[in-house]
Amino acid sequence: MRKSLLITGAAALIVVLSAGLATAQDVTSGQATANVLAVLTVTATQDLDFGNVLQGVPKAQPRTDDDSAGVFTVTGAEGQEVSMHLQLPDYLWNSTGQDRMVISFGTTDAALDSSAAGTPSAPGGGAQVNQDPHNLPDFGIGNASLRIYLGGTVYPTADQRASAYSADIILTVAYTGS
Numbered sequence: 053m054r055k056s057l058l059i060t061g062a063a064a065l066i067v068v069l070s071a072g073l074a075t076a077q078d079v080t081s082g083q084a085t086a087n088v089l090a091v092l093t094v095t096a097t098q099d100l101d102f103g104n105v106l107q108g109v110p111k112a113q114p115r116t117d118d119d120s121a122g123v124f125t126v127t128g129a130e131g132q133e134v135s136m137h138l139q140l141p142d143y144l145w146n147s148t149g150q151d152r153m154v155i156s157f158g159t160t161d162a163a164l165d166s167s168a169a170g171t172p173s174a175p176g177g178g179a180q181v182n183q184d185p186h187n188l189p190d191f192g193i194g195n196a197s198l199r200i201y202l203g204g205t206v207y208p209t210a211d212q213r214a215s216a217y218s219a220d221i222i223l224t225v226a227y228t229g230s
Contacts (some may be wrong), residue, residue, distance in 0.1 A: 089129035090196070094225050098116040098123035100202055105153075108210035115163050115181075115203035121172040123201035124223045130196045133230045136188045138162075144206060151213040155206050159184040166194030172201040176197035190228050 074160065100122030105111050115121045126134060143152035162185035167176020175181060185202055192198075200223065 053054075054061070089227065090127070090229065091134060092126060092128040092134065092225055094223055095198070096122075096221070096223070097125045100204060100221065102123075102206050105206055105212075107212045109167050110113065110205055110207045112176050112205040113203050115161055115201040116173045117203070118171050118173050122164045122200075122204075122221060123172065124200040124202070126193065126198040126200070126223075126225050127196055128198075128227070130191050130193055133228045134198065134225050135190050135228050136200065137224045138185050138188065138200075138202070139220075139222035139224070140185060141221065144217035144219045146213060146215035146217050148215070150213060151217075152215050153206055153208050153212060155204055155205045155219065156201050157185045157202075159186075161203040162188065162194050164191045165199045165224050166186065168193060168195040168197065170199065175201070190230070200211075 098121070100113060101120040102111050102113050103120065111121050126136070128134065140157050141155055144155050145152050160182035162183040163172070163175050163179055163181040164183060165175040165179040167179065170176035170179060178194070180189065183189065185204075188200070202221070206217075
């Protein structure tokens with residue numbers, strides 16, 4: 053009897069302790085959230101235009117020329133940083149593809165402007181001028197847009213074929229997450 057009383061007491065103690073353990077737990081849930089930023093849009097707003105070029109006479113087009121500098125506009129989430137890469141041509145080709153003219157871009161032929169009111173000749177406050185278009189720095193989008201101003205130089209040969217010449221300039225932009 054003593055043994056059965058001891059077993060009954062132990063069983064009762066286990067039941068009491070188990071009930072206490074069951075009430076000592078709790079469950080909750082949380083949420084995972086995300087806010088997708090505005091899609092990046094890249095537009096070639098103005099072509100880099102060298103105008104009329106003379107045979108054998110190099111012609112520079114500065115990034116500061118409001119009418120002829122190349123202008124690219126990037127729109128996206130304000131205050132977010134983007135990385136940019138310009139794929140720049142080595143040559144301009146005539147319409148028949150039979151002749152080419154050398155084009156080059158110097159280490160100061162680009163400017164980055166995140167102000168809404170800037171122009172190639174007068175970039176806004178905080179603009180980064182004299183940038184190397186071959187190695188653009190990461191830069192923040194301001195006022196939901198960013199502009200890149202681009203200049204360059206063409207080198208026609210002394211016997212350059214009279215024709216209209218062109219080539220693509222490609223800008224790739226991506227958010228950095230910074």
